[in-house]
Amino acid sequence: MRKEQISESQVYILIITFMIGTTTAISPFIESRQNTWISLLLALVFATPIVIIYGSIANRHPNKDIFQIFEYVFGKIIGKIIGVFYTFYFLHLGAICIRNMSEFIHIASFPETPQYFTVLFIGILAIYILKAGLEVMARVNKFMFPFLIFVIGLTIVFVFPRAHITHFLPILEDGWEPVLKTGHLMSTFPFGETVAFLAFFNAVNEKKKASKIYLKGIYLGALILFGVIVRNILVLGPANLASNILPSFEAVSLINIGNFIRGTEIIIAIVITIAGFIKVSVCLLASSIGISRLFGFDDYKWVCAPLGLLMMSLSFILYNNAMRMLEWVNIYKFYVIPFQLIIPIFVLIFGGLRRRTAN
Amino acid sequence: MAMIVIYLLLYLYIIYYDLVPVKRNKYNGVFVFNLITMSIAFVLVVLVGFDVMVPNPSDFIERIVKFIIG
Numbered sequence: 566m567r568k569e570q571i572s573e574s575q576v577y578i579l580i581i582t583f584m585i586g587t588t589t590a591i592s593p594f595i596e597s598r599q600n601t602w603i604s605l606l607l608a609l610v611f612a613t614p615i616v617i618i619y620g621s622i623a624n625r626h627p628n629k630d631i632f633q634i635f636e637y638v639f640g641k642i643i644g645k646i647i648g649v650f651y652t653f654y655f656l657h658l659g660a661i662c663i664r665n666m667s668e669f670i671h672i673a674s675f676p677e678t679p680q681y682f683t684v685l686f687i688g689i690l691a692i693y694i695l696k697a698g699l700e701v702m703a704r705v706n707k708f709m710f711p712f713l714i715f716v717i718g719l720t721i722v723f724v725f726p727r728a729h730i731t732h733f734l735p736i737l738e739d740g741w742e743p744v745l746k747t748g749h750l751m752s753t754f755p756f757g758e759t760v761a762f763l764a765f766f767n768a769v770n771e772k773k774k775a776s777k778i779y780l781k782g783i784y785l786g787a788l789i790l791f792g793v794i795v796r797n798i799l800v801l802g803p804a805n806l807a808s809n810i811l812p813s814f815e816a817v818s819l820i821n822i823g824n825f826i827r828g829t830e831i832i833i834a835i836v837i838t839i840a841g842f843i844k845v846s847v848c849l850l851a852s853s854i855g856i857s858r859l860f861g862f863d864d865y866k867w868v869c870a871p872l873g874l875l876m877m878s879l880s881f882i883l884y885n886n887a888m889r890m891l892e893w894v895n896i897y898k899f900y901v902i903p904f905q906l907i908i909p910i911f912v913l914i915f916g917g918l919r920r921r922t923a924n
Numbered sequence: 925m926a927m928i929v930i931y932l933l934l935y936l937y938i939i940y941y942d943l944v945p946v947k948r949n950k951y952n953g954v955f956v957f958n959l960i961t962m963s964i965a966f967v968l969v970v971l972v973g974f975d976v977m978v979p980n981p982s983d984f985i986e987r988i989v990k991f992i993i994g
Binding site for chain 1: 951981985
């Protein structure tokens with residue numbers, strides 16, 4: 566099988582799209598309301614060392630994916646067991662993303678269309694792009710990226726006539742607690758989720774620059790998220806932010822310039838759908854690589870279709886409704902701690918010891 | 925019912941273009957894995973299509989997390 570290779574720029578653009586994927590679609594950051602921008606900055610502070618850990622892991626094992634690293638560091642049996650948990654996590658994360666996207670499309674654009682139809686198309690598209698390979702996915706993303714940025718930038722400019730600077734006030738009305746809670750949530754969703762990229766970081770050309778690439782990706786992603794969050798706060802205000810689960814869609818739907826430029830929410834819905842589909846594809850890729858490593862298959866493309874179908878089926882049974890989905894975020898931020906923080910720290914420490922004893 | 929029929933068509937398509945070539949090329953391990961995964965996925969689709977409550981992983985994870993963090 567030909568070894569796939571992607572460039573440095575393709576990876577950090579992939580990280581940016583992955584980050585803005587479902588985060589801009591459905592906002593679980595209701596608690597901190599007008600202080601969400603502070604939470605984002607705090608999340609960036611929390612996430613920076615975590616991402617440096619991911620980068621260091623990739624730097625130390627340039628020719629291995631995360632599942633091979635587990636086997637190298639912890640031995641074959643424990644490595645495989647950890648690999649099973651990670652594969653399930655990526656599969657579960659993909660199912661959550663599909664559900665987020667289908668809920669978003671159902672609420673925002675097609676309330677009459679059954680959700681299984683939306684899930685079907687997102688799933689088929691993710692399977693199709695993975696059958697084409699990682700390189701194609703990275704190239705498609707790089708091609709779409711300027712469009713995503715242009716539309717997000719344009720909406721930020723267009724909502725200015727409706728923006729009220731007073732919506733930022735009062736700052737820290739309820740103290741630091743809700744801001745810190747949201748900061749913790751944001752550090753896991755979406756920053757910590759970039760652990761999925763370790764599954765294919767060995768395909769990057771510039772392997773020695775992993776930390777730099779990771780940091781570039783999350784900082785640029787955070788900059789875009791900051792723009793989106795500030796736009797939503799300026800337009801909607803604290804009261805609307807607290808009651809709205811689709812703030813981006815609501816904020817952009819208010820654009821009306823001279824009765825000529827309006828109805829732009831459909832463009833932002835397209836952008837969110839594209840970014841969400843890329844995120845689902847990355848999760849499916851990571852879980853396919855995990856399965857192919859666990860069972861010793863030569864190519865991840867052989868298993869991506871069945872895993873994609875399983876992901877779609879899982880997305881149906883995850884939650885009963887959208888409100889349950891938002892509630893589950895409070896569980897999610899604790900559930901992901903072993904995958905995003907504890908195990909990577911152990912991998913870094915034991916990997917270093919292993920290398921020292923090997924030398 | 926419409927859901928089950930639409931998904932059945934998708935599964936048949938994937939069986940024909942994905943599973944059969946795997947079997948034809950004698951990748952038996954991959955074939956067995958794919959068959960089992962697709963069977964589980966299709967059973968879930970049928971259960972959801974008939975509105976049967978299926979135990980989901982999120983509830984199970986929630987119970988574990990609540991047990992740990994209290």
